[in-house]
Amino acid sequence: MRRRxxxxxxxxxxxxxxxxxxxxxxxxxxxxxxxxxxxxxxATAFPPALVPSRPTLDNYVDLFARLKFGRALANSILFAATxxxxxxxxxxxxxxxxxxxRFRRRERIFDGLVAALVLxxxxxxxxxxxxxxALGFINTAWGVVLPGMAxxxxxxxxxxxxxxxxxxxxxxxxxxxxxxxxxxxxxxxPLCRPILVSLGIFTFLGSWNDFLWPLIVLSDERRQTxxxxxxxxxxxxxxxxxLMMAGAVLTVLxxxxxxxxxxRYYIEGITLGSVKE
Amino acid sequence: xxxxxxxxxxxxAFWMLLPALSLIAVFFVLPILASFLLxxxxxxxxxxxxxxxxxxxxxxxxxxxAEDPTFWKALRNTFLFVLAGxxxxxxxxxxxxxxxxxxxxxxxxxxxxxxxxxxxxxxxxVATVWRFLYHPRVGLFNRALxxxxxxxxxxxxDPRWALLSICLLAVWKNFGYQAILFVAGLQAxxxxxxxxxRIEGAGPWQQFRHITLPSLAPTFLFVAVTTSIGYFQLFSxxxxxxxxxxxxxxxxxxxxxxxxxxxxxxxxxxxxxIAFALFAVILIAxxxxxxxxxxxx
Numbered sequence: 001m002r003r004r005x006x007x008x009x010x011x012x013x014x015x016x017x018x019x020x021x022x023x024x025x026x027x028x029x030x031x032x033x034x035x036x037x038x039x040x041x042x043a044t045a046f047p048p049a050l051v052p053s054r055p056t057l058d059n060y061v062d063l064f065a066r067l068k069f070g071r072a073l074a075n076s077i078l079f080a081a082t083x084x085x086x087x088x089x090x091x092x093x094x095x096x097x098x099x100x101x102r103f104r105r106r107e108r109i110f111d112g113l114v115a116a117l118v119l120x121x122x123x124x125x126x127x128x129x130x131x132x133x134a135l136g137f138i139n140t141a142w143g144v145v146l147p148g149m150a151x152x153x154x155x156x157x158x159x160x161x162x163x164x165x166x167x168x169x170x171x172x173x174x175x176x177x178x179x180x181x182x183x184x185x186x187x188x189x190p191l192c193r194p195i196l197v198s199l200g201i202f203t204f205l206g207s208w209n210d211f212l213w214p215l216i217v218l219s220d221e222r223r224q225t226x227x228x229x230x231x232x233x234x235x236x237x238x239x240x241x242x243l244m245m246a247g248a249v250l251t252v253l254x255x256x257x258x259x260x261x262x263x264r265y266y267i268e269g270i271t272l273g274s275v276k277e
Numbered sequence: 278x279x280x281x282x283x284x285x286x287x288x289x290a291f292w293m294l295l296p297a298l299s300l301i302a303v304f305f306v307l308p309i310l311a312s313f314l315l316x317x318x319x320x321x322x323x324x325x326x327x328x329x330x331x332x333x334x335x336x337x338x339x340x341x342x343a344e345d346p347t348f349w350k351a352l353r354n355t356f357l358f359v360l361a362g363x364x365x366x367x368x369x370x371x372x373x374x375x376x377x378x379x380x381x382x383x384x385x386x387x388x389x390x391x392x393x394x395x396x397x398x399x400x401x402x403v404a405t406v407w408r409f410l411y412h413p414r415v416g417l418f419n420r421a422l423x424x425x426x427x428x429x430x431x432x433x434x435d436p437r438w439a440l441l442s443i444c445l446l447a448v449w450k451n452f453g454y455q456a457i458l459f460v461a462g463l464q465a466x467x468x469x470x471x472x473x474x475r476i477e478g479a480g481p482w483q484q485f486r487h488i489t490l491p492s493l494a495p496t497f498l499f500v501a502v503t504t505s506i507g508y509f510q511l512f513s514x515x516x517x518x519x520x521x522x523x524x525x526x527x528x529x530x531x532x533x534x535x536x537x538x539x540x541x542x543x544x545x546x547x548x549x550x551i552a553f554a555l556f557a558v559i560l561i562a563x564x565x566x567x568x569x570x571x572x573x574x
Contacts, residue, residue: 011381018376021369022391025453029394031417032406048415094297103287109294116306118502118563122510122532123556124308126539126549127315131308147304150297180289209399211513212532216540227401231517234405241409248402259397263390266397270454271461274499 029252036060036246043241059246069250071222072229077254079141079214079225080207083148087203088196090150095158096188100170101180110159117152122212129216143217144225148207154199157273161195162188198269201262205255226251309556316549325543338550348551350526351534352558354440358530359508359562362444367500370452374459375489389460392453400450404517407446408433411518433519436527443514443528451507455500462496463489498570502563509559512536531555 031050035043036059038052063069097103098110128147129138137143165188173183189196211227218224224232230247237243259266316338318324324331342348377388395403410417411432419429432442470488479487512532515523522529531551539548 007381014376014379014382018373018382018388021373022388025391025395025449027417028403028406028410028449029398031410032402035409043409044412044415046415047420090297090300093293097290097293101286101290101293102283103290106290109298113301116301118506118560119305119309120506120510120556120559121305122512122535123312123552124305126535126545126552127308127311128304129540130315130545131311146300149304150300152301152305155297180285180293184293205397209397209401211399211401211516212536216536227399230405231401234408234517235520244405244409248405251402252398255397255399256394259393260390263393267389267393267457270457274458274461274496 032245032248032252035242036249038242040240040242043245044239059243060250062243063246063250067229067233068221069226069229069247072224072226073250075223076208076225076227079144080204082141082145083207084200084203086145086149087151087154088200091154091199092158092189092192092196093184094150095155096162096184096192098155099159099162100165100167100188113152113155117156125213125216132217138217139220139223141223144214147213148203151203153273154203157199157202157269158192158195160272161192165191194265195269195272197262197265198272201258201266202269204258208255312549312552312556315546316553318546320544320546320549322543325545331546334546338547339554341547342550342554347526347529348531348534348554351529351531352554354527354529355509355511355531355555355558357440358444358447358511359505361441362447363501363504363508365444366448366452367455367497367504369448370455370500371459371493373452373456374463377456378460378463389453389457392456394453395450396454398450400513401517403450404446404514407442407449408518411442433528434524436524439519439523439527443511443518446514446518447508447511451504455504458496458500459493462493466492494570498566501566501570505562505566506559509555509562531558 034051037055037057038049039054039056039058042049042052098106098113132138132143132146137146169187170183173187178186208225209227210225211231214225214228215231218228221232226247230244230251233247234244317333317335318331319334319337320328320331373388373392376382377385377392382388413419413429413431413434416432418432422429430438433439466489470492471484474484474488510532511530515528515530515533516536519528522533532555535548535551535555538544538551
């Protein structure tokens with residue numbers, strides 16, 4: 001009896017702690033949504049409101065009509081989708097080759113790529129800026145897209161997954177006379193679908209959320225992505241909290257929805273990327 | 278026949294690797310090497326107009342760096358952020374993972390989703406939100422303090438609190454990601470180990486100490502290395518929340534300083550020296566962690 005009681009107490013304590021953590025995780029996001037529907041000044045009144053007294057879409061209308069956030073939204077979608085599509089293709093080709101094709105120095109190339117995973121991308125930015133400037137890519141889509149078209153992490157992830165593909169299947173296709181690229185297209189890609197979904201979401205989110213590089217490359221207002229537009233808005237309208245929150249919702253909502261829709265793949269991808277071979 | 282097939286594979290591998298590897302070489306590896314060369318020049322606004330205005334200055338930028346109090350301040354802030362924010366988020370993550378993974382816990386997916394929501398959000402957007410949560414007069418944090426009868430804190434305006442406030446945001450944003458990794462690590466521990474320990478009379482704490490923690494060593498290593506590499510590159514949070522570098526420069530990070538020198542004042546040579554110093558710090562820190570924890574992992 002006593003034992004059962006203490007187990008009940010433990011279960012209650014565990015759930016209470018988890019609930020507190022979950023609330024702490026969600027309250028800032030909930031407040032962001034709530035404040036975005038408040039009329040101007042309500043979030044800064046004293047005492048400030050927690051829910052809008054009369055919900056309004058004014059802030060969103062303002063964002064699209066006056067502040068041209070529709071353009072930033074379109075840029076963000078375009079850049080992230082392009083980077084995702086191209087990098088999926090190039091990373092799967094390289095990852096599969098490193099996992100399954102037999103050639104000299106394969107392991108050495110792979111080891112080199114893994115070692116390069118620790119290189120911080122910020123170190124590359126100043127010369128990269130000069131390079132893209134010389135090529136005339138500053139303030140163009142290319143400036144954002146080019147450096148993201150292949151990634152070490154993507155190659156690594158695909159390689160880890162492709163290791164589990166059965167060699168017999170690939171060899172059987174070779175005996176039947178299929179070319180290597182044919183095998184890649186009709187056997188490897190379909191079998192790698194789960195990791196393609198994971199990697200696709202990673203890449204899209206990473207590209208969408210990226211801030212420092214688009215900030216550097218896209219000074220032209222018409223090319224800016226949502227995070228850059230939001231940061232600029234903060235510089236000009238820092239006192240208009242409700243408007244800022246609407247901008248934050250617009251920036252965060254697409255990635256949150258994407259995550260909720262593909263949660264399983266996303267989390268499987270994370271754990272696969274961390275597992276040592 | 279067989280060797281013919283092998284050369285076919287090698288040829289295909291070459292073409293499959295070529296696009297990705299050349300992009301990485303040109304847009305990632307080459308710029309990192311070039312950043313060292315750039316740091317040996319006085320490349321500035323005039324050189325931006327015409328590269329011929331740049332001169333080779335040897336290690337002058339590094340000498341200037343060593344004598345620049347702002348750099349030391351930024352380095353100190355960055356280390357404080359890594360050393361306080363890193364362990365704090367790992368600790369919260371491990372706690373959350375243990376609780377989510379406990380046998381009695383229900384609604385596991387729901388909790389996991391809640392913890393993970395901040396991870397996928399855009400840093401700039403949530404830093405904007407938190408900047409207002411930290412508002413000294415109307416922010417939620419000070420209202421909560423007021424409710425329990427504590428004096429308000431000037432979160433982002435007080436040099437003693439500003440960096441800590443950024444650490445708190447980082448914990449909130451990142452612990453869900455690390456928790457997922459810990460849960461995966463926990464699930465990989467064979468149940469038979471715990472059974473054997475229980476038969477020998479080990480209590481919950483002993484099981485945790487002698488089975489759970491040692492089995493999680495590889496996960497710890499991975500989490501520690503990736504977290505610190507990420508935290509050393511701290512930029513968006515101070516850029517959004519304290520655009521001027523915070524009270525008394527207390528939130529100025531090395532990456533923020535590099536951005537300011539390189540892209541706002543166009544001192545690209547000096548900025549590259551800052552970037553390369555950060556690179557060296559990250560490499561040494563990673564090396565240290567691999568040596569300290571790698572043996573046990």
